[in-house]
Amino acid sequence: MPRHTASAPVSVSAAVTCVLIGGLISGCDENDCTPKTIAGVYEAYSPIVLAVLPEAAPKSIPGLAVSLGLFAADALARYLIEHAVPEDKTWLLIEQTLQGQRRTSVFELGTDHELKVSVNGAQLKHVDLYVKERQIKVIIPRGTAAEVTVTDAGNGDGIALRGTVPGDLDGFLDLDTGRASPDNSPEARAADVQVETFGFNVGPKPVNGATAALFPGPGRPTLHACMSMPAKSWTSEFQDWQGGTQDRSWCVRTNAGHYGLAVPKQPGAFRIGSAADLNALSYLLWAQPGLPAAAATPVPGGQTNAC
Numbered sequence: 001m002p003r004h005t006a007s008a009p010v011s012v013s014a015a016v017t018c019v020l021i022g023g024l025i026s027g028c029d030e031n032d033c034t035p036k037t038i039a040g041v042y043e044a045y046s047p048i049v050l051a052v053l054p055e056a057a058p059k060s061i062p063g064l065a066v067s068l069g070l071f072a073a074d075a076l077a078r079y080l081i082e083h084a085v086p087e088d089k090t091w092l093l094i095e096q097t098l099q100g101q102r103r104t105s106v107f108e109l110g111t112d113h114e115l116k117v118s119v120n121g122a123q124l125k126h127v128d129l130y131v132k133e134r135q136i137k138v139i140i141p142r143g144t145a146a147e148v149t150v151t152d153a154g155n156g157d158g159i160a161l162r163g164t165v166p167g168d169l170d171g172f173l174d175l176d177t178g179r180a181s182p183d184n185s186p187e188a189r190a191a192d193v194q195v196e197t198f199g200f201n202v203g204p205k206p207v208n209g210a211t212a213a214l215f216p217g218p219g220r221p222t223l224h225a226c227m228s229m230p231a232k233s234w235t236s237e238f239q240d241w242q243g244g245t246q247d248r249s250w251c252v253r254t255n256a257g258h259y260g261l262a263v264p265k266q267p268g269a270f271r272i273g274s275a276a277d278l279n280a281l282s283y284l285l286w287a288q289p290g291l292p293a294a295a296a297t298p299v300p301g302g303q304t305n306a307c
Helices: 035-041 073-082 186-190 223-227
Strands: 048-052 056-058 065-071 090-098 101-109 115-119 135-139 146-152 159-165 171-174 179-181 193-196 203-206 211-214 250-253 259-264 281-286 304-306
Touching: 048 056, 048 090, 056 090, 056 101, 065 073, 065 090, 073 101, 090 146, 115 135, 171 186, 179 186, 223 250, 223 259
Parallel strands: 090 135
Antiparallel strands: 048 146, 056 304, 065 101, 090 101, 115 146, 159 281, 171 179, 171 193, 193 203, 211 250, 250 259, 259 281
16 A cells, blocks of 8 residues: 655654555565566665765666656656656655755666665654655755665665576575685585586585575565574475576575575566576575675765756
C-alpha cells in the first residue's frame, strides 16, 4: 500500500531511520514469487551520495541516479501527473533554493527496494520526507550545503558486498573478496565456491568448508533467518540447483564464517545469455562482525549542474 506523510523541512540533525515503503519490502509473497520479483529482491542497490550546493543542483550518477530534470513547482506538479514511476524504479526529489527560487531535481534510481536516506550523515525519519508511489522528497533548507546519501535498507540488514560467480568460471571464487583463481592454485584453497563447466557436476558448489542451505520459505531470508537455519540444513552443495531458475534461494556461509544469500543469476529472455550468465550465481554478504557494511561512494562537490 502506498504511504502518505506530510512534507516538512529536513532537519539535518535527525538521527532515526527513514525507510521507503516500496513494492518489495519483504521479498515476494506466496502469490507473487515470479523469477523477476525474486531476482530484483536479491540485487542490493549500490550506495550513492549526491552533493547539493547552495546555488548548484546535484548531478546525475550514470547507471545509479539518472536526472529527469530540474523543475519549478508548477512544472513539477504537471510532470508527476503526466508520468508514472516505472515498476522497478524509485524517484528521488531534492528540493532546494536556486537563485531565490525553489527548484526540485528529480532523479530516477534503478531500484524499487527499501531505501534509507540521510542528509549530512543523519538518517531521516518519515516526517522529514514525502513518500508516495516510490517517490522520496527531501527538502534542503535555503543556503545549506548537503550530502544526500541513499542506501539499500536490505530489510534492516546492512550489505557488506555483492557479486556474481560466473557460470563459465571453471575454477574457484572467494565470496569474501570476489577473487577468482584457477584450479590447483594456492588461492583455490581459500575459495568458497567452485564452478565446473564439464562433467557430471556442472555448476557451482561450496568448497573448503563453505556451506549452503536451501531456504524453505517464501520471500527472501534475512541475516537472522540464515543464522537460525538448523545445522542439518547446511551442506556442501546448492541443493536443487538449476541455473537461471529464480524460484529458490540459499543461505550461504563462507569458510571465514560470514553469512550471505545466493540465487541463480537470471539469463536474458528465452534463456539467451552469455556463457558467463548461464549457471551463474548472484550473491551478497550481509554486514556482520568482521565484515563491515559497504561505504557509499561520494560524488565530488564540483561535479554538479550549475544553475
